[in-house]
Amino acid sequence: MVLPLMPKATAVWLVENTALTFQQIADFCGLHPLEVQAIADEEVAVGINGLDPIVNGQLTAEEIRRCEGDESARLQMAEATTPRPSPKTDGPRYTPIAKRQERPDAIAWLLRHYPELTDAQISRLIGTTKSTISAVRDRTHWKSTNIKPVDPVDIGMCSYEDLLLAVQTARRRLARAEQRAKREAARRERDAAKAAAESEAVPADAPPSPPPALEVPETGTAGADNNTDGSQGGY
Structure with a gap:
């Protein structure tokens, strides 16, 4: 698979300037979706200036819009014969x-x-x-x-x-962070509910159940009376 020039810088630009999913950006730039998410969260690539793939002739605006409208679509690299616009200067804007x-x-x-x-x-x-x-x-x-x-x-x-x-x-970054926080809160609630259910099912301090009672055979007077009667009959 042909990767764009400077994949991580291209990913930074796509995160900041498009509504593409992390998976779409990851597939195009040859990165893991979690790495793209870390870029969006400003956990990695903080000092990297975004590289515009449209300016460099690697993508077209139409292709980006097509994939923004269909999350299952995958970005296709522009043809090499596509004329490239004049390069755009990266870095801070010059102020007179x-x-x-x-x-x-x-x-x-x-x-x-x-x-x-x-x-x-x-x-x-x-x-x-x-x-x-x-x-x-x-x-x-x-x-x-x-x-x-x-x-x-x-x-x-x-x-x-x-x-x-x-x-x-x-x-968009704040919306993603809010969705991520909601998912994390829901996960914590599920974990807490699961732990509570398990603790109720098997109480940790429950006393052991007593052993079953043993059946002891009766040694009543009936046998003794029979023996007495037998001995008297012999005499």
């Missing part, structure tokens, strides 16, 4: 020097209106660092007293499309 003083304002706006965004997403959107985001959140930034939240789209730090895509990705 004149606008860099407005970064804390944009960060504050995103934290207020879209708390579901991760620091990594905010960093990519407006070209900042995680330490700056933390400082704005904790009010330890040197400009904290003068920060006025401003929509980064209005000041040209990111496009509306990029912001919308980031928010949709964050909400």
